[in-house]
Amino acid sequence: MKDKVYQIQSPRVEKLRESVLSKRPGVCIERARYITEAYQENEAAPIYLKRAKAVEKILQNMSIYIKDGELIVGNQASDERTAPIFPEYAVEWMEAEIEAEGNFDKRSGDNFHLPKEHIDELLELVQYWKGKTLHAKCYQLLPDEVKKASKVKVIHGEGNMTSGDGHIVPDFEKVLDKGLEGIIAEAQAELEKLDLGEVDAIRRKAFLEAIILTNKSVMNFAKRYAQLAKDQVEEVADPTIKEELIKIAELCERVPAKAPRNFYEAVQTIWFIHLVLQIESNGHSASLGRVDQYLYPFYKNDIEEGTITKEFVKELLECLWIKLFSIIKLRPTSHAGYGAGYPTYQNVTIGGQNAQGKDETNELSYLILESVAEMKLTQPNLSVRVHTNSPERFLREAAEVIKAGYGMPALHNDEIIIPSLLDKGVSYEDAYGYTMVGCVEVAVPGKWGYRCTGMTFLNMLKALELTLNDGVDPRTGYELFKGQGNLNDFRSFDQLWKAWEAHIAYYTKLSVIVDHVADTQLEELVPDILCSSLVNDCIKRGKTVKEGGAIYDMVSGLQVGLANVANSFASIKKYIFEEKSLKAEELMESLANNFAGDRGQFIKKMLLDAPKYGNGDDYVDQLAVAAYKTYMNQIKNYKNTRYGRGPIGGNYYMSTSGISSNVPMGTVTGATPDGREAEKPTAEGASPTQGTDVKGPTGVLNSVTKLPTMMITGGQLLNQKFPPELVAGERQFDRFVSFIKAFINLKAWHVQFNIVSSKTLRAAQHNPEEYRDLIVRVAGYCAQFVTLDQKTQDDIIARTEQKF
Amino acid sequence: MSEGLVARIESYGVYDGPGIRTVVFLKGCPLRCQWCSSPETQHRGQEYYYGEDSSKGELVGRYMSVEEVVEVVKQDMTFYNQSGGGVTLSGGEVLSQAKFSAEILKRCQEEYIHTAIETSGYGSWGNFKQVLEFTDLVLFDIKHLDSNKHLEVTGVENTWIIDNLRRAAQLNKEMIIRIPVIPGVNDSKENISQTAQLAQELGIKEVHLLAYHSLGREKYARLDREYLLENLESPSDEKMNYLKKLVESKGIKAQIGG
Known part of the structure; x- marks a missing residue:
């Protein structure tokens, strides 16, 4: 069997890709400048209109460009890979970082360069925002014990307070169906129905007016590109480029105001919407949803009419992927480690089935797969929905791309995700129509609120360390939750377990408090008007997403370090309480001194020899299940701020989608009874601890699928490593495809492969x-x-x- | 139910039979092949295997009941179903623990798990027959057709082995001959060609050519034993392809690697 080689076919795409890839990440001042002006000019306006005016001003004034050879146009900031600034979310950290380092470009990872001439302007703008930002106001509201717990880093909620929401898929289908003029008409109709004498009508009026203004601003933004294209036509000689620019002008005159008529217009439409959503909000993980489904009618029609070729479709898709890659967001250093590598988590989902259980893979699904493979960029984050009736060809082509070895696509399993959604009260049709958002979280496109995953992180391993130390953090000396005793005091494993439950209950509550603080402030300070106008039923209800406008609104935090917790419990259970071959005092001492000395090393080896999660061993796997259920039993009692305000749900579930937080979460955690040294990363997601899954990939799946995955609707993350030789050649490749089928049948949630x-x-x-x-x-x-x-x-x- | 000595159990086995398999390596082998890449499975008894720091040895060999082994094998049922895989008993030598092996294979067959054995063929026919009864696929190692040479490099003559091969072939079991290709030992045109000829005579349709590799080398040091093939290199791809064609010229399906 010859390996499939994924090579870019189009010289245009090759050139555009090289340009975006070679760009040093930068920072652009413009958004900060215009939003500050807009806020200053509209201090008295209701917040919805203030936001709408700000977006209007930014879109009217920001620099726009059309690069040579671009087919899809629209830029987020003054250049590609250049992050706009969102001062309304947080500014204190920017000032602090500039004061300390002079710029954002001296970081060890994820650095950005702000042009020298803009440093003073930024520092000046910061002064206006100080004390007014989301972060500042959140901080005022945070109870002391939460601040303390955040310093201990048993919880981490900074992302929500500095970055805002994101994690959403708007109703692209609706825009493709009726254009933004259709959205405006909807808002207009609601406005006309309003009786201003009624309770709440004045507020709704402002909201609906803001929707109309924002949608018009987006339409006008597109028209700026139409004009720019026309101007550029005059300047170029090359007839092909002239023709392309004329086409671009034509496109931007029409969309996204009116419904697109063909594939090209449809792609340009979704890009404009997706782009402005990311200019409006500082959030990330804004996702495109089931692209192969909603673009397919346009594709099919154009192909049938002979007005488009597959090659051009692929070129358009690749131009879109370059656009996605061009977007980056500036994050504080303190949070950047939680999602390292400039991720924006712009998910594209393909494959899956409809509510009749029929597979929905189509030719466009294959083209998307192939085009993403050819690009070898980190965006989009490509997800493939698989199920027991996925076509063999689709599974094999997905496996081929995985084999190419750059981590994509990730596989998501309908066989567990759909039942899990149904269990949460999602309607039958909607459950089958789900999409991935960001990494491994799921939502119903156009109907779900923000952050189906991505609320506050819970460092489960730190929680265990605190449990063993009677609530005192060895690193900072902070006392958090005292009174349960420490490991030396527990006479039985049951006593330890009771203490664990009490600790988890406490930290769960703190994490929900962080969420509520962030949510109430996000609602008050930074409502996203465009986004809300594209999520059902915000317009009808007269509410932003954050006020309860979405049809579904269920969220989860991120729980980190599960495998280490399970392994630690297994060591303690085995050596201290069963074999009694290790004394609690001795263990605590060697943890405190990070396994120093011969005895320390001996104990470390002993701990490493204890049963480890990820090998299908019930002794420890059941402890992982129990430890996670402890959290589940707590979190299910809590509601989010939208509860009772309209959406179905309004509650919490769980998620092991901890992005790269396992590194910073590990840094703050001392040595642990699983034999992990102090400051070393924790395990990530639901994956086993690094280096302890000695039984191979089947053992890992056997362990992971014991977890209560049905209940982990916030997504379960499994990183599976495969050495390249185990996918090379026909015989091994066949086995790899079978492995994927076994993954489907075992009803694991998600798997992604690192084959390098x-x-x-x-x-x-x-x-x-x-x-x-x-x-x-x-x-x-x-x-x-x-x-x-x-x-x-x-x-x-x-x-x-x-x-x- | 009997107990047996198991060296280790590997999941996601991909070199010993079709599909994704669980490979049970038994401990104890009457042969001492110089190239053996798992010398820790040769000695029939538990033994220590020392790590790099030579501090604490790892005990190789665990007495397990048939049910214990079958429980481990059953864990990966979904993977067998999807890949056409199953269980492979390997070694060590399966025939040295014939009763134990037969019982494991029988239990697996009862669970509709595909069974394979990887054997040197060195054992009594009575033992072999007992095992074959519950075996779906036999991976039969043939190291050398010359008995004297066989004695020299494995420590035993091949008469018993060839005799067992002939008898087993008459049972119409699915069988694959595997030749470990050891440069300078058994890679002559003559030996390979004769082995293919024998396969043809016996109606065996497939031969696997397994290229020598030195991955087992460092294990000898850990067992405090001498590695006799210190400077031997793996056969070249050209050589392997040449031998493959040679086998195919006898009308036998040939494959490089397991």
Whole structure:
């Protein structure tokens, strides 16, 4: 069997790709400048209109460009790979970082360059925002014990307060069906029905007016590109380029105002919408949904009419992927490590089935797969929905792309996700129509609120460390939750377990408090008007998404370190309470001194020899299940701020989609009874601890599928490493495809593969220049390996190295 | 139910039979092949296997009941179903623990798990027959057709082996001959061609050519034993392809690697 080679066919695409890939990530001042002006001019306006005016001003004034050879137009900031600034979310950290380092470009990973001439302007703008930002107001509301817990890093909710929401898929289908004029008409109709004498009508009026203004601003933004294209036509001589620019002008005159008539117009439409959503909000993980489904009617029609070729379809898709890759967001250093490698988690989902159980893969699904494979970029985050009746060809082509070794696509399993959604009260049709959002989270496109995953992180391993130390954090000395005793006090494993439950109950509550603080402030300060106008039923209800406008609104935080917790409990159970071969005092002492000395090393080895999660061993796997259920039993009692305000749900579930937080979460955690040294990363997602899954990939799946996956509707993340030789050649490739089918049948939630040898990764560490397009799967998303900080790189090498 | 000595059990086995398999390596082998890449499975008894730091050895060999082994094998049922895989008993030598092996294979067949054995063929026919009864696929190692040479490099003559091969062939079992291709030992045109000839005579349709590799080398040091093929290199791809064609010229399906 000859390996399929994925090579870009179009010279245009090759050129555009090279341009975006070679761009040093930058920061653009413009958004900060215009939003500050807009806020100052509209201080008295209701918040909805203030936001609408701000978006209007930004879209009217920001620099726009059409690069040579671009087929899809629209830029987020003054250049590609250049992050706009969102001062309304947080500014204090920017000032602090600039004061300390002079710029954002000295970080160990994820650095950005702000042009020198804009540094003073930024520092000046910051002064207006100080004390008014989301972050500042959240901080005022945070109870002291939450602040303390955040410093201990048993919880981490900073992302929500500095970055906003994102994690949403708007109703692209509706826009494709009736254009933004249709959205405006909807809002207009609601406005006309309003009786201003009624309670709440004044507020709704402002909201609906804001929707109309924002949608018009987006339409006008597109018209700016139409004009620019016309201007550029005059300046170029090349007749082909002239023709392309004329086409672009034509497109931008029409969409997204009116419904697109063909595939090209449809792609340009979704890009404009997706783009402005990311200019409006600082959130990430804004996702495109089931692209192969909603674009298919346009594709089919054009192909049948002979007005488009497959090659051109692929070129358009590749131009779109370059656009997605061009988007980046600036994050505080303190949060950047949680999602390392400039991720924006813009998910594209393909495949799946309809409510009749019929597979919905189509020719466009294959073209998307192929085009993403050819691009070898970290965006979009491509997800494939698989099920027991997925076509053999589709599974094999997906496996071929996986084999190419840059972490995509991730596989998501209908066989567990759909039942899980049904269990949460999602309607039958909607459950089958789900899409991935960001990494491994699921939602119903156009009907679900923000952050179906991605609320506050819970560091489960830190929670265990605190449980063993009677609530006192050995690193900071902070006292959090005292009174349960420490490991020396527990006479039985049951007593330890009771203490664990009490601790988890406490930290769960704190994490929900962080969410509520962030949510109430996000609602008050930064409502996303465009986004709300594209999520059902916000217009009808006269509510933003955050006010309860969405049909479904269920969320989850991210729980990190499950495997280490299970392994730690297994060690303690076995050695201290069953075999009594280790004394609690001795264990605590060697943890405190990080396994120093011969005795410490001996104990470490003993701990490493204890049963480990990820090998199908019930002794420890059942502890993982129980530890997770402890959290589940707590979190199910809590509601989010939309509860009772309209949406179905309004509650919480669980998620192991911890992105790369396992690295910073590990940094703050001392040595643990699973034999992990202090400051080393925790395990990520639902994956086993690095280097402990010695039974191979089947053992990992056997362990992971014991977890209460049905209840983990926030997504379960499994990183599976495969050495390249186990997918090479026909015989091994067949087995790999069978492995994927077994994954489907075992009803695991998600799997993503890193098929790259540790040797290659090491080489890339030494010669980053030569490995610029080495893409690795970090945790639910892909990143350019060489842009990661060394800690994260080392963690990935450790994960890859495992031999089985 | 009997107990047996198991060296280790590997899941996602991809070199010993079709599909995704669980490979049960038994401990104890009457042969001492110089190239053996799992010398830790040769000695019939538990033994220590020392790590790099030579501090604490790892005990190789665990006495397990048939049911214990079958429980482990059953864990990967879904993978067998999807890939056409199953269980392979390997070694060590399966025939040295014939009763134990037969019982495991029988239990697996009762669960509709595909069964394979990987054997040197060195054992009494009575033992072999007992095992074959519950075996779907036999991977039969033939190291050398010259008995003297066989004695020299494996420590035993091949008469018993060839005799068992002939008898087994008459049972119409699905059988594959596997030849470990060891440069300078058994890779002559003559030996390979004769082996293919024998396969043809016996109606065996497939031969696997397994290229020598030195991955087992460091294990000898850990067992405090001498590795006799210290400077031997793996056969080249050209050589392997040449031998493959040679086998195919006898009308036998040939494959490089397991």
